[in-house]
Amino acid sequence: MNTPIIRVTDVHKSYGRGPNRFDALKGVTFDINEGESIAIIGKSGSGKSTLMHVLALLDAPTSGTVELEGVDTSTLKGKNLNRARNKTFGFVFQQFFLTANASVLENVMLPMKIAGIRRSERKLRALAALEQLEMVDKAKNKAINLSGGQKQRSVIARALVNNPRIIFADEPTGNLDTVTGAVVEDILFNLNREHGITLIVVTHDEELAARCDRRMYIRDGLLVTDTTEVAA
């Protein structure tokens, strides 16, 4: 295989010092290849969220290395780090994190605004992303007036606009009912399959995990099982 998109080597992450020291990750090593769909599964407190934060470069590991496309991310600083996050990652959160009183369009345009893209192009691309998620008619609505499923679709549109290589989805269906959740799942796996976007889902939902190519079980900061299955 080519260089993996993410290579994690013996990553430790601990919080606090002395007697309060808490080891969230105790030496995790794995590779993620481009186009994979991966579920990181574990109970709360297992370290799965910490692992996602480290993978998304939101948090630096205490020791060990995270390589993004062969580049050691500890060498990325300031502007480069921000650009890497902005261009490479898209985020889908359980609690959406939409700006309540702004329109859907403005919410979706936010990552491009941060990237410094021209206003006219921002609008064009945001509408295209909303189109893809069948949300164009809601573009002018305020985010607060949307249903859960619509909110999550807006969030996915927002995650998509910068054409990311990797989408991180943290409990993407946690706040949705089964039917809506299934629709959102379909959208995410569709993106993975048809656009080759690497999908990393953090969840404790076994059903959702079962749909991923690969499942990694985290317990007490250690990777206990890593199954790679051929996608159905």
Add this chain to the structure above:
Amino acid sequence: MKTLDLISSAASNTFRSKTRTILTVLAIFVGAFTLTITNGLGTGINRYIDDTVTSIGAEDVMTVTVTPDADSGFGGGSGPTEYDPAAVAGGGFGPGEGGTVVALTPDDLDTLATIDGVLDVEATKSISPDWVQYGDGTQYVTSIGGLVSGQTVQLAAGAAPATDASRLELNLPVSYVEPLGFADADAAIGETITIAITDAERTQHLVEATVVGVAEESIAAPGAGGLVVNAALTDSLYETQNIGIPTDQQERYAQASIRFDPSTSSEEITALKERLSNAGFTGTTVADQLGTVKTVIDAIVLVLNAFAVIALLAASFGIVNTLFMSVQERTREIGLMKAMGMGSGKVFGLFSLEAVFIGFLGSAIGVGIGMIVGTSISSLLSGAILADLPGLTLIAFDPLSISVIILVVMAIAFLAGTLPAARAARADPVESLRYE
């Protein structure tokens, strides 16, 4: 994020919590409003003084007196002042000091003429008339002043007295027109009035002169609010007044006017004063005399401004509070923006720009309303209490100080915003996005 986007985002974020923003803006408004009014007061009064100096027109004229000895001056020492036979009563003419001054002799005038930088010396002839009368009307006490070359009179009617005319001419102040018995200012032109003056032998003489103009009154008008006479009338009155005084005693003057090159810089004027004081004289320009008034007004305005700044400081705590709440509320949004690759510097910029925008709103509204209120107050007052000071706009505004106020308020707002903005910039995206 581009700067323009940053500014527009900051501006629209400001309106997200309208009530809070409006209250903060109001607090700043109060400070900016006060600052505008007090500043306008200073500008208005100082501009009036400047205009007055210009209307006097004698910017190249300096009043010279003999410098009194340290122990015989005004309040120079304690106890009674020793009698000086060379002293004459000064005052009553022009903007000179009252009390006793050491007289200038013809020798002194010659000395003055030789001082470097002095173009011309003219002794100021002090005249004390008894009364002035039109026809058989009431007699009024008055004072008399001449025009120093270069001075202009602000006229209500007629013309200024002709300096080189041999006819005895004068200007009446506006306030004399009706008491003397004229219907209006124009009716007085061309009429003859009588001035009574007493000589050294206590004999009263009557001198008749023609009214050629009526002068507006202002605080520093030539003639100090009395009659303005031409050279011929001055000489005539002075001769009459000096009847009976021994010839060698006649030429004693309380003060003299010297003229210097109008293009003289202020440094050169200072040097000229230096030379005058070395020769034993004191020189004062019109600007010097009014400068004292200006200094007092500036000091008062400074104190008033200090109060306004205190109000602004109080308002700036309001900004700190507002933004801290905003940062608190928007923790997740900040975390999200950071996760999406927004740098800490930009986050800091976003929040401090919000503070600056709030400051701008408050100051722009404050300055705007301040100008409207100030202008209406001064136009109301100039028609009523201040009617005696024509030309005075009590509260005036100049664009420079107005923009300085807005900039200062925005700077204060920025400083107030740095604290909450720094907190937002420091926020850890992981902490901010943690589920609760």
